[in-house]
Amino acid sequence: MTAIINSYIPEFKVNAYHNGEFRTVTDKDVKGKWGVFFFYPADFTFVCPTELEDMAGNYAKFKELGVEIYSVSTDTHFVHKAWHDTSESIKKIQYPMLADPTGSLTRALGVHIEADGVAYRGTFVFNPEGQIKVCEIHDNGIGRNASELLRKVEAAIYVSKHPNEVCPAKWKKGDRTLMPGIDLIGKI
Secondary structure (H helix, E strand, C coil): CCCCCCCECCCCEEEEEECCEEEEEEHHHHCCCEEEEEECCCCCCCHHHHHHHHHHHHHHHHHHCCEEEEEEECCCHHHHHHHHHHCCCHHHCCCCEEECCCCHHHHHCCCEECCCCEECEEEEEECCCCEEEEEEEECCCCCCCHHHHHHHHHHHHHHHHCCCCECCCCCCCCCCCECCCHHHCCCC
16 A cells, blocks of 8 residues: 555546535645545435534534535535435535545545445545645444544644644644654653
């Protein structure tokens, strides 16, 4: 396997459903700001709406940080709209819902399940330059937590602004960071 951290977002162009409209989203739209790609298996399923609703409930916090959220599945943008129109959970979504029916984006980021034509639960955080700074891939029976993702995004943003510091386990915005160096070895 090739390391994915610090690799760049692949070139892509997909349809999306966003705020009652269909639009096109490309890799160029993502660059210039922090972004989260939140892959999930399929619309009209079971764990997926719980995750997307959790993300919708935290969306304002991500936006305050200058982060855009993109949910991605192998459904079409038409299916995203139908799901949005019928599910109380999905009606809460204000972030773009990307459609990847060909699987090109899910394959490019290594989350495509060929036998099923759907994605694993992959989460990718991109910096404004388009580099992957956080990557997590879950089996499809394991739901994710938007609050924990928010914490990781805050840490990634902090470290990008303070390259001589690192964020320890359970670090939260405002907590003390560490300054790696010989003086710190064996003292933690």
